[in-house]
Amino acid sequence: MEASDTLLLARAQFGLNIAFHILFPSITIALAWILVYFRAQYARTGEAAWLETYKLWTKIFALTFALGVVSGITMSFQFGTNWPGFMNTVGNIAGPLLAFEVLTAFFLEATFLGVMLFGMNRVPGWAHLGSTVMVAVGTSLSAFWILALNSWMQTPTGHTYADGQIIAADWWQVIFNPSFPYRLTHMMLASGLTAAFVVAGLSAWRLLKAGTDAAARRTLRSGVVLAAVLAPLQAVVGDLHGLNTLEHQPAKIAAMEAIWKTDKGVPLVLFAIPNEQERRNDYAIEIPKGASLVLKHSPDAELLGLDAFGPDIPPVAPVFFFFRLMVGMGMLMIALSWLGAWMTRGTAAAPRWLLWAFAGFTFSGWIATLSGWMVTEIGRQPWLVTGVLRTADAVGPVTGAQLGASLTGYLITYGLMLLAYMVVLTHLAGKGSSPPSYPSTALREGAAA
């Protein structure tokens, strides 16, 4: 087995795992806060409909959370199995950040999740609301630490070399590195949008199946309004994040926009097929001077092209296409959420075609979020930690055969879990929250009594 094949397999396996993993936190980070809202509304009004809504969505949360936990545990091992060079080189930075995530976030969310799910009749109302808040705090803290680490890998600052190792000179600078505030905000909003579309989409699905359902109408409206507020905000934050990337990782921007040559008055490429051999774009549709205008706010400004970075450039085509997929998805999400917010205003009932549109967009946040991560992670190549560690230098001695066998195992397991997840979610949403949680158990108990 060639070393490059092992590298490719190690990356494929880690990429598969991390992509599978991020699906679930991207929902739960924000859904936890939406649950706080549902729970607080029930505490405030005492209405049974809010309680039903809360109970249905805690079930969906629990399922999503469980998938996030089990795939996350896998990741904590794959740092060592797939990238031993990562920990050997930057373990003194990455280790403490991961340890703080476990200590401050994982135990908090896992423990209070138990109280939140099963403790409603065992603790006072305030303690139950408090547990719901603790779960939300835990998921957000988790995002904070892991994004601090990822941002440090993108734009490392605050480290120094001592005794032949990389150590932290200033933890504040390590954590609050240049890209961190942008990435954290961008990801929190991404989670908000993903969760908003899941809430709106599953509520729409319920309305399609059950006709009138007061609780589902209300959650549809909640999801749609939340999406309509967050989607344009995300466009602004995304733009600011891009400008930050231009400053700190110009090669990534050059790949995102497929700019091959350093030039003044660079056009904005709307569509093209990047030709990596010839280092040019085929079939390009361009807006003259557009990229200079967007990125430098001046039509004749100079932009660095990929030629400015020698051999250290990322693969252009995937970065270019995933970026367009993310932006396109974001545009559609803005359009649909605004249309939905307008059409469901006041007491207006949503027409069926709109419900179908939202049901179809249930997992749209996944596509946008995954595309965004593809852009930022592939765009960092060939570096694992920009300017510090190359991906190729971090791969371990695990053989290609072992990687291949385990990759197959993971693929089957993930495929099964993802399928089951989506089936159960639509099933839960479709059947509604009014019947008892466990029809089968309740029936058996009735028969026994």
Add this chain to the structure above:
Amino acid sequence: MTLDLPVIFAILMGTAIFAYVVLDGYDLGVGMLLPAAESREQDVMVSSIGPFWDANETWLVLGIGLLLVAFPAAHGIVLTALYLPVVAMLIGLMLRGVAFEFRMKAEGWHRELWNWLFWFGSFLASLAQGLMLGSYITGFESGVGYFLFALVVAGGVCGGYVLLGATWLIWRTEGALQKKAIGWTRWGLLWVALGVALVSLGTPLASETVRAKWFDLPRMLPLMLLPLASAAAWLWIWRLTRRLRKGEAVPDWSPFSGAVAIYLVAFTGLAYSLFPFVVMDRMTIWEAAAHPSSLKVVLIGALIVLPFIVGYTIYSYWVFRGKASAKLYE
């Protein structure tokens, strides 16, 4: 005074792994016992671990996290050498974790399927952990003999988890299911006795380092307290099950605490055998340790946060004290 940071972190990591083994051990054990119960009892069994399994598994992440943070040089070696059993364990834990959620939402044959995957996941994870331990003790030596040794250890670990799970069920259930759990506890005890005997005989044969540490005369006498304590705890649980069968009043948590005592003793013996190696015979904790600057920052953080973790964990066990019922969400 200077702190010996690697030793402190070895203790912290050992504590986290011990907490994991006992806590996830009982819920993996309950998972392995699932097919032995009737459908209605299965709901009670799963309910009894429902509020806890998530947090229990987090101790594994902490243990592995501390290995990664404190001993990065060993982390790569250990996880690379154990690559395949680690993957098997992870797939087992994944199946178990999601089956827990899916089985509650499924009906009919779907539910049966998830029940079986729950059992299979629990069993696969336990078996893989045993194989990892067996391979770890011998310093990842390969060969048929070593593999057989690892298999014996794996059998012992599965038996140990079944014992923990069965005694947990004595504590947390009542009626017919509790009676069954008493029987399972006895099977678990026999299994553990066989496993511990084989492992205790096999380890000195498989590892010269361990042999030298245990069979050295002046030290050997106090060390023999460990197997004696283990045997005492074993006999105590056996007698408790007999009294429980007769219907005598026995605190329902006592067999579980006896099982934890056996684990504590076995774990102490294991820690003694390994110390100061983090990779047996190859790398000591001082050789593998991370830079003191990063150890210090994690230690300070851990000392601040751990009391909170212990506090709310106790709160959670207090909230969910008493017998489990099938109606988890009510």
